[in-house]
Amino acid sequence: MMPVSLTERTSEQGLAPFLVERRRAGEVFPRIPVGSVELTREQAAAGLFTQLKWLPVIPQDWELLAVLDHAVTSLGVDGLEALYPEVAALPELDRDASKAFGYAYRLCVEHWYEGATSDPIDPDLMGVALYASDLPVQDPSALAGLSAVVDGHMAEGIARLGTERLVALATGMELEFGPSALDPSGPGFKKQWKAYRAAMPDRERRVFCDAVAVSRCSGGPRPLMVWFETAEMAVGITPPPNPHGQELQARWQARIDAVREGRA
Incomplete structure:
Protein backbone atom coordinates (compact mmCIF):
# COMPACT_ATOMS: atom_id res chain seq x y z
CA MET A 1 0.00 0.00 0.00
CA MET A 2 1.36 3.38 -0.97
CA PRO A 3 2.30 5.66 1.98
CA VAL A 4 0.44 8.85 2.82
CA SER A 5 0.43 11.65 0.22
CA LEU A 6 2.70 11.78 -2.85
CA THR A 7 -0.68 12.38 -4.47
CA GLU A 8 0.78 14.48 -7.27
CA ARG A 9 2.35 11.36 -8.76
CA THR A 10 1.08 10.70 -12.25
CA SER A 11 0.17 7.22 -13.33
CA GLU A 12 2.09 7.51 -16.61
CA GLN A 13 5.82 8.00 -16.15
CA GLY A 14 6.81 7.56 -19.79
CA LEU A 15 9.46 5.28 -21.20
CA ALA A 16 12.81 5.22 -19.42
CA PRO A 17 15.90 5.93 -21.55
CA PHE A 18 17.49 2.84 -23.03
CA LEU A 19 20.62 1.90 -21.11
CA VAL A 20 23.56 0.59 -23.13
CA GLU A 21 26.53 -0.64 -21.13
CA ARG A 22 30.03 0.16 -22.30
CA ARG A 23 31.53 -3.10 -21.01
CA ARG A 24 32.94 -5.33 -23.69
CA ALA A 25 32.33 -9.08 -23.74
CA GLY A 26 34.11 -10.74 -20.85
CA GLU A 27 34.94 -7.49 -19.05
CA VAL A 28 33.97 -6.85 -15.43
CA PHE A 29 34.40 -3.07 -15.74
CA PRO A 30 33.94 -0.76 -18.72
CA ARG A 31 36.89 1.04 -20.25
CA TYR A 113 26.83 3.60 -19.97
CA GLU A 114 26.96 4.98 -23.49
CA GLY A 115 26.02 8.64 -23.88
CA ALA A 116 25.78 9.22 -20.15
CA THR A 117 27.64 9.60 -16.89
CA SER A 118 26.67 7.82 -13.72
CA ASP A 119 27.39 7.80 -10.02
CA PRO A 120 26.10 5.79 -7.06
CA ILE A 121 22.67 6.94 -5.95
CA ASP A 122 22.90 9.30 -2.97
CA PRO A 123 20.99 9.15 0.34
CA ASP A 124 18.60 11.98 -0.61
CA LEU A 125 17.39 10.24 -3.76
CA MET A 126 17.23 6.87 -2.01
CA GLY A 127 15.35 8.36 0.95
CA VAL A 128 12.63 9.79 -1.30
CA ALA A 129 12.30 6.48 -3.16
CA LEU A 130 11.96 4.57 0.12
CA TYR A 131 9.26 6.98 1.30
CA ALA A 132 7.27 6.19 -1.84
CA SER A 133 7.66 2.45 -1.34
CA ASP A 134 5.78 -0.02 0.85
CA LEU A 135 8.66 -0.32 3.32
CA PRO A 136 7.07 -0.12 6.80
CA VAL A 137 8.49 2.20 9.44
CA GLN A 138 10.52 0.22 11.96
CA ASP A 139 13.82 0.34 13.79
CA PRO A 140 16.32 1.21 11.00
CA SER A 141 18.89 -1.13 12.55
CA ALA A 142 16.61 -4.07 11.66
CA LEU A 143 17.52 -3.44 8.01
CA ALA A 144 21.29 -3.26 8.55
CA GLY A 145 23.02 -5.55 6.07
CA LEU A 146 19.81 -6.23 4.13
CA SER A 147 20.92 -4.35 1.01
CA ALA A 148 18.79 -6.43 -1.35
CA VAL A 149 15.64 -5.70 0.67
CA VAL A 150 16.35 -1.97 0.80
CA ASP A 151 17.25 -1.84 -2.90
CA GLY A 152 14.06 -3.68 -3.80
CA HIS A 153 11.94 -1.10 -1.99
CA MET A 154 13.99 1.69 -3.54
CA ALA A 155 13.24 0.33 -7.02
CA GLU A 156 9.56 0.12 -6.07
CA GLY A 157 9.52 3.78 -5.03
CA ILE A 158 11.34 4.96 -8.15
CA ALA A 159 8.88 3.06 -10.34
CA ARG A 160 6.03 4.87 -8.61
CA LEU A 161 7.55 8.34 -8.80
CA GLY A 162 9.62 8.38 -11.96
CA THR A 163 13.16 9.76 -11.98
CA GLU A 164 12.24 13.41 -12.64
CA ARG A 165 9.96 13.67 -9.62
CA LEU A 166 12.44 11.69 -7.55
CA VAL A 167 15.16 14.25 -8.25
CA ALA A 168 12.81 17.18 -7.59
CA LEU A 169 11.77 15.87 -4.18
CA ALA A 170 15.33 14.95 -3.23
CA THR A 171 16.11 18.67 -2.96
CA GLY A 172 13.76 18.82 0.02
CA MET A 173 15.34 15.75 1.59
CA GLU A 174 18.75 17.40 1.29
CA LEU A 175 17.44 20.60 2.86
CA GLU A 176 16.02 18.70 5.80
CA PHE A 177 18.73 16.14 6.45
CA GLY A 178 21.79 17.16 4.42
CA PRO A 179 25.06 18.28 6.02
CA SER A 180 24.82 21.84 4.68
CA ALA A 181 23.00 24.32 6.88
CA LEU A 182 20.59 25.71 4.29
CA ASP A 183 17.46 27.58 5.31
CA PRO A 184 14.46 25.86 3.65
CA SER A 185 12.55 29.14 3.79
CA GLY A 186 15.37 31.07 2.14
CA PRO A 187 15.37 32.47 -1.38
CA GLY A 188 15.28 29.78 -4.03
CA PHE A 189 14.15 27.04 -1.68
CA LYS A 190 10.62 27.98 -0.62
CA LYS A 191 8.90 26.36 -3.60
CA GLN A 192 10.88 23.10 -3.35
CA TRP A 193 10.40 22.92 0.42
CA LYS A 194 6.64 23.46 0.15
CA ALA A 195 6.29 20.82 -2.58
CA TYR A 196 8.43 18.39 -0.58
CA ARG A 197 6.42 18.80 2.62
CA ALA A 198 3.14 18.50 0.73
CA ALA A 199 4.24 15.31 -1.02
CA MET A 200 5.94 13.78 2.04
CA PRO A 201 4.07 15.08 5.11
CA ASP A 202 4.87 12.19 7.47
CA ARG A 203 7.86 13.41 9.50
CA GLU A 204 8.39 10.06 11.23
CA ARG A 205 8.54 8.28 7.88
CA ARG A 206 10.92 10.87 6.44
CA VAL A 207 13.32 10.45 9.38
CA PHE A 208 13.12 6.66 9.09
CA CYS A 209 13.72 6.64 5.32
CA ASP A 210 16.66 9.02 5.64
CA ALA A 211 18.27 6.83 8.32
CA VAL A 212 17.86 3.68 6.22
CA ALA A 213 19.20 5.43 3.11
CA VAL A 214 22.28 6.79 4.89
CA SER A 215 23.02 3.35 6.33
CA ARG A 216 22.57 1.65 2.95
CA CYS A 217 24.73 4.20 1.14
CA SER A 218 27.60 3.56 3.53
CA GLY A 219 27.44 -0.21 3.08
CA GLY A 220 28.98 -1.33 -0.20
CA PRO A 221 28.15 -0.65 -3.87
CA ARG A 222 24.75 0.79 -4.60
CA PRO A 223 22.64 1.30 -7.72
CA LEU A 224 23.80 3.88 -10.23
CA MET A 225 21.98 7.07 -11.05
CA VAL A 226 22.50 7.63 -14.77
CA TRP A 227 22.53 11.12 -16.26
CA PHE A 228 22.19 11.23 -20.04
CA GLU A 229 23.59 13.91 -22.34
CA THR A 230 19.97 14.49 -23.41
CA ALA A 231 19.14 15.54 -19.80
CA GLU A 232 17.15 12.34 -19.23
CA MET A 233 17.73 10.20 -16.13
CA ALA A 234 17.53 6.51 -15.27
CA VAL A 235 18.57 4.07 -12.58
CA GLY A 236 21.22 1.57 -13.61
CA ILE A 237 22.77 -1.57 -12.19
CA THR A 238 24.66 -2.00 -8.95
CA PRO A 239 28.29 -2.29 -10.07
CA PRO A 240 30.73 -4.82 -8.63
CA PRO A 241 32.82 -3.56 -5.71
CA ASN A 242 36.30 -2.15 -6.18
CA PRO A 243 38.45 -5.33 -6.29
CA HIS A 244 41.48 -3.55 -4.87
CA GLY A 245 39.53 -2.32 -1.87
CA GLN A 246 37.93 -5.59 -0.81
CA GLU A 247 40.86 -6.89 1.25
CA LEU A 248 41.29 -3.48 2.88
CA GLN A 249 37.58 -3.33 3.69
CA ALA A 250 37.71 -6.84 5.12
CA ARG A 251 40.54 -5.84 7.44
CA TRP A 252 38.69 -2.76 8.64
CA GLN A 253 35.53 -4.82 9.18
CA ALA A 254 37.50 -7.35 11.22
CA ARG A 255 38.78 -4.53 13.42
CA ILE A 256 35.26 -3.12 13.85
CA ASP A 257 33.90 -6.58 14.74
CA ALA A 258 36.67 -7.07 17.29
CA VAL A 259 35.83 -3.73 18.93
CA ARG A 260 32.14 -4.62 19.02
CA GLU A 261 32.86 -8.01 20.58
CA GLY A 262 35.01 -6.31 23.20
CA ARG A 263 32.17 -3.99 24.11
CA ALA A 264 29.56 -6.77 24.24
Whole structure:
Protein backbone atom coordinates (compact mmCIF):
# COMPACT_ATOMS: atom_id res chain seq x y z
CA MET A 1 0.00 0.00 0.00
CA MET A 2 1.36 3.38 -0.97
CA PRO A 3 2.30 5.66 1.98
CA VAL A 4 0.44 8.85 2.82
CA SER A 5 0.43 11.65 0.22
CA LEU A 6 2.70 11.78 -2.85
CA THR A 7 -0.68 12.38 -4.47
CA GLU A 8 0.78 14.48 -7.27
CA ARG A 9 2.35 11.36 -8.76
CA THR A 10 1.08 10.70 -12.25
CA SER A 11 0.17 7.22 -13.33
CA GLU A 12 2.09 7.51 -16.61
CA GLN A 13 5.82 8.00 -16.15
CA GLY A 14 6.81 7.56 -19.79
CA LEU A 15 9.46 5.28 -21.20
CA ALA A 16 12.81 5.22 -19.42
CA PRO A 17 15.90 5.93 -21.55
CA PHE A 18 17.49 2.84 -23.03
CA LEU A 19 20.62 1.90 -21.11
CA VAL A 20 23.56 0.59 -23.13
CA GLU A 21 26.53 -0.64 -21.13
CA ARG A 22 30.03 0.16 -22.30
CA ARG A 23 31.53 -3.10 -21.01
CA ARG A 24 32.94 -5.33 -23.69
CA ALA A 25 32.33 -9.08 -23.74
CA GLY A 26 34.11 -10.74 -20.85
CA GLU A 27 34.94 -7.49 -19.05
CA VAL A 28 33.97 -6.85 -15.43
CA PHE A 29 34.40 -3.07 -15.74
CA PRO A 30 33.94 -0.76 -18.72
CA ARG A 31 36.89 1.04 -20.25
CA ILE A 32 37.50 4.70 -19.55
CA PRO A 33 37.49 7.11 -22.53
CA VAL A 34 40.61 9.28 -22.41
CA GLY A 35 41.05 11.41 -25.51
CA SER A 36 41.20 9.11 -28.52
CA VAL A 37 41.81 5.92 -26.51
CA GLU A 38 39.99 3.79 -23.95
CA LEU A 39 41.80 2.49 -20.89
CA THR A 40 41.06 -0.56 -18.80
CA ARG A 41 40.72 -0.12 -15.06
CA GLU A 42 44.21 -1.54 -14.63
CA GLN A 43 45.79 0.76 -17.21
CA ALA A 44 44.03 3.75 -15.68
CA ALA A 45 45.25 2.83 -12.19
CA ALA A 46 48.83 2.64 -13.47
CA GLY A 47 48.50 6.01 -15.18
CA LEU A 48 46.92 7.68 -12.15
CA PHE A 49 49.63 6.25 -9.92
CA THR A 50 52.24 8.21 -11.90
CA GLN A 51 50.23 11.45 -11.65
CA LEU A 52 49.06 11.52 -8.03
CA LYS A 53 51.33 14.42 -7.09
CA TRP A 54 49.49 16.67 -9.54
CA LEU A 55 46.05 15.99 -8.05
CA PRO A 56 44.32 17.95 -5.27
CA VAL A 57 43.32 16.21 -2.04
CA ILE A 58 39.79 15.61 -3.33
CA PRO A 59 40.00 15.58 -7.14
CA GLN A 60 37.07 16.11 -9.46
CA ASP A 61 36.48 13.57 -12.22
CA TRP A 62 37.63 16.01 -14.91
CA GLU A 63 40.93 16.42 -13.04
CA LEU A 64 41.41 12.65 -12.98
CA LEU A 65 40.78 12.48 -16.72
CA ALA A 66 43.16 15.39 -17.35
CA VAL A 67 46.10 13.72 -15.60
CA LEU A 68 45.26 10.40 -17.25
CA ASP A 69 45.45 12.12 -20.61
CA HIS A 70 48.91 13.38 -19.65
CA ALA A 71 49.96 9.87 -18.61
CA VAL A 72 48.80 8.45 -21.96
CA THR A 73 50.70 11.17 -23.81
CA SER A 74 53.85 10.48 -21.77
CA LEU A 75 53.84 6.68 -21.61
CA GLY A 76 51.35 5.47 -24.18
CA VAL A 77 48.84 2.69 -23.60
CA ASP A 78 51.54 0.03 -23.92
CA GLY A 79 53.64 1.84 -21.34
CA LEU A 80 50.76 1.87 -18.88
CA GLU A 81 50.16 -1.82 -19.51
CA ALA A 82 53.82 -2.54 -18.79
CA LEU A 83 53.76 -0.45 -15.63
CA TYR A 84 50.65 -2.10 -14.19
CA PRO A 85 52.32 -5.23 -12.68
CA GLU A 86 54.64 -2.98 -10.68
CA VAL A 87 51.71 -1.02 -9.25
CA ALA A 88 49.64 -4.16 -8.63
CA ALA A 89 52.53 -5.72 -6.70
CA LEU A 90 52.47 -2.96 -4.07
CA PRO A 91 50.95 -3.89 -0.68
CA GLU A 92 47.19 -3.59 -0.35
CA LEU A 93 47.62 -0.89 2.28
CA ASP A 94 49.99 1.23 0.16
CA ARG A 95 48.35 4.65 0.23
CA ASP A 96 49.27 5.73 -3.29
CA ALA A 97 48.28 2.42 -4.87
CA SER A 98 44.99 2.47 -2.97
CA LYS A 99 44.26 5.98 -4.24
CA ALA A 100 45.12 5.08 -7.82
CA PHE A 101 42.90 2.01 -7.87
CA GLY A 102 40.10 3.88 -6.11
CA TYR A 103 40.18 6.70 -8.65
CA ALA A 104 40.28 4.24 -11.55
CA TYR A 105 37.26 2.41 -10.14
CA ARG A 106 35.44 5.73 -9.78
CA LEU A 107 36.02 6.58 -13.44
CA CYS A 108 34.84 3.13 -14.55
CA VAL A 109 31.61 3.66 -12.65
CA GLU A 110 31.17 7.13 -14.11
CA HIS A 111 31.48 5.82 -17.67
CA TRP A 112 29.37 2.68 -17.27
CA TYR A 113 26.83 3.60 -19.97
CA GLU A 114 26.96 4.98 -23.49
CA GLY A 115 26.02 8.64 -23.88
CA ALA A 116 25.78 9.22 -20.15
CA THR A 117 27.64 9.60 -16.89
CA SER A 118 26.67 7.82 -13.72
CA ASP A 119 27.39 7.80 -10.02
CA PRO A 120 26.10 5.79 -7.06
CA ILE A 121 22.67 6.94 -5.95
CA ASP A 122 22.90 9.30 -2.97
CA PRO A 123 20.99 9.15 0.34
CA ASP A 124 18.60 11.98 -0.61
CA LEU A 125 17.39 10.24 -3.76
CA MET A 126 17.23 6.87 -2.01
CA GLY A 127 15.35 8.36 0.95
CA VAL A 128 12.63 9.79 -1.30
CA ALA A 129 12.30 6.48 -3.16
CA LEU A 130 11.96 4.57 0.12
CA TYR A 131 9.26 6.98 1.30
CA ALA A 132 7.27 6.19 -1.84
CA SER A 133 7.66 2.45 -1.34
CA ASP A 134 5.78 -0.02 0.85
CA LEU A 135 8.66 -0.32 3.32
CA PRO A 136 7.07 -0.12 6.80
CA VAL A 137 8.49 2.20 9.44
CA GLN A 138 10.52 0.22 11.96
CA ASP A 139 13.82 0.34 13.79
CA PRO A 140 16.32 1.21 11.00
CA SER A 141 18.89 -1.13 12.55
CA ALA A 142 16.61 -4.07 11.66
CA LEU A 143 17.52 -3.44 8.01
CA ALA A 144 21.29 -3.26 8.55
CA GLY A 145 23.02 -5.55 6.07
CA LEU A 146 19.81 -6.23 4.13
CA SER A 147 20.92 -4.35 1.01
CA ALA A 148 18.79 -6.43 -1.35
CA VAL A 149 15.64 -5.70 0.67
CA VAL A 150 16.35 -1.97 0.80
CA ASP A 151 17.25 -1.84 -2.90
CA GLY A 152 14.06 -3.68 -3.80
CA HIS A 153 11.94 -1.10 -1.99
CA MET A 154 13.99 1.69 -3.54
CA ALA A 155 13.24 0.33 -7.02
CA GLU A 156 9.56 0.12 -6.07
CA GLY A 157 9.52 3.78 -5.03
CA ILE A 158 11.34 4.96 -8.15
CA ALA A 159 8.88 3.06 -10.34
CA ARG A 160 6.03 4.87 -8.61
CA LEU A 161 7.55 8.34 -8.80
CA GLY A 162 9.62 8.38 -11.96
CA THR A 163 13.16 9.76 -11.98
CA GLU A 164 12.24 13.41 -12.64
CA ARG A 165 9.96 13.67 -9.62
CA LEU A 166 12.44 11.69 -7.55
CA VAL A 167 15.16 14.25 -8.25
CA ALA A 168 12.81 17.18 -7.59
CA LEU A 169 11.77 15.87 -4.18
CA ALA A 170 15.33 14.95 -3.23
CA THR A 171 16.11 18.67 -2.96
CA GLY A 172 13.76 18.82 0.02
CA MET A 173 15.34 15.75 1.59
CA GLU A 174 18.75 17.40 1.29
CA LEU A 175 17.44 20.60 2.86
CA GLU A 176 16.02 18.70 5.80
CA PHE A 177 18.73 16.14 6.45
CA GLY A 178 21.79 17.16 4.42
CA PRO A 179 25.06 18.28 6.02
CA SER A 180 24.82 21.84 4.68
CA ALA A 181 23.00 24.32 6.88
CA LEU A 182 20.59 25.71 4.29
CA ASP A 183 17.46 27.58 5.31
CA PRO A 184 14.46 25.86 3.65
CA SER A 185 12.55 29.14 3.79
CA GLY A 186 15.37 31.07 2.14
CA PRO A 187 15.37 32.47 -1.38
CA GLY A 188 15.28 29.78 -4.03
CA PHE A 189 14.15 27.04 -1.68
CA LYS A 190 10.62 27.98 -0.62
CA LYS A 191 8.90 26.36 -3.60
CA GLN A 192 10.88 23.10 -3.35
CA TRP A 193 10.40 22.92 0.42
CA LYS A 194 6.64 23.46 0.15
CA ALA A 195 6.29 20.82 -2.58
CA TYR A 196 8.43 18.39 -0.58
CA ARG A 197 6.42 18.80 2.62
CA ALA A 198 3.14 18.50 0.73
CA ALA A 199 4.24 15.31 -1.02
CA MET A 200 5.94 13.78 2.04
CA PRO A 201 4.07 15.08 5.11
CA ASP A 202 4.87 12.19 7.47
CA ARG A 203 7.86 13.41 9.50
CA GLU A 204 8.39 10.06 11.23
CA ARG A 205 8.54 8.28 7.88
CA ARG A 206 10.92 10.87 6.44
CA VAL A 207 13.32 10.45 9.38
CA PHE A 208 13.12 6.66 9.09
CA CYS A 209 13.72 6.64 5.32
CA ASP A 210 16.66 9.02 5.64
CA ALA A 211 18.27 6.83 8.32
CA VAL A 212 17.86 3.68 6.22
CA ALA A 213 19.20 5.43 3.11
CA VAL A 214 22.28 6.79 4.89
CA SER A 215 23.02 3.35 6.33
CA ARG A 216 22.57 1.65 2.95
CA CYS A 217 24.73 4.20 1.14
CA SER A 218 27.60 3.56 3.53
CA GLY A 219 27.44 -0.21 3.08
CA GLY A 220 28.98 -1.33 -0.20
CA PRO A 221 28.15 -0.65 -3.87
CA ARG A 222 24.75 0.79 -4.60
CA PRO A 223 22.64 1.30 -7.72
CA LEU A 224 23.80 3.88 -10.23
CA MET A 225 21.98 7.07 -11.05
CA VAL A 226 22.50 7.63 -14.77
CA TRP A 227 22.53 11.12 -16.26
CA PHE A 228 22.19 11.23 -20.04
CA GLU A 229 23.59 13.91 -22.34
CA THR A 230 19.97 14.49 -23.41
CA ALA A 231 19.14 15.54 -19.80
CA GLU A 232 17.15 12.34 -19.23
CA MET A 233 17.73 10.20 -16.13
CA ALA A 234 17.53 6.51 -15.27
CA VAL A 235 18.57 4.07 -12.58
CA GLY A 236 21.22 1.57 -13.61
CA ILE A 237 22.77 -1.57 -12.19
CA THR A 238 24.66 -2.00 -8.95
CA PRO A 239 28.29 -2.29 -10.07
CA PRO A 240 30.73 -4.82 -8.63
CA PRO A 241 32.82 -3.56 -5.71
CA ASN A 242 36.30 -2.15 -6.18
CA PRO A 243 38.45 -5.33 -6.29
CA HIS A 244 41.48 -3.55 -4.87
CA GLY A 245 39.53 -2.32 -1.87
CA GLN A 246 37.93 -5.59 -0.81
CA GLU A 247 40.86 -6.89 1.25
CA LEU A 248 41.29 -3.48 2.88
CA GLN A 249 37.58 -3.33 3.69
CA ALA A 250 37.71 -6.84 5.12
CA ARG A 251 40.54 -5.84 7.44
CA TRP A 252 38.69 -2.76 8.64
CA GLN A 253 35.53 -4.82 9.18
CA ALA A 254 37.50 -7.35 11.22
CA ARG A 255 38.78 -4.53 13.42
CA ILE A 256 35.26 -3.12 13.85
CA ASP A 257 33.90 -6.58 14.74
CA ALA A 258 36.67 -7.07 17.29
CA VAL A 259 35.83 -3.73 18.93
CA ARG A 260 32.14 -4.62 19.02
CA GLU A 261 32.86 -8.01 20.58
CA GLY A 262 35.01 -6.31 23.20
CA ARG A 263 32.17 -3.99 24.11
CA ALA A 264 29.56 -6.77 24.24
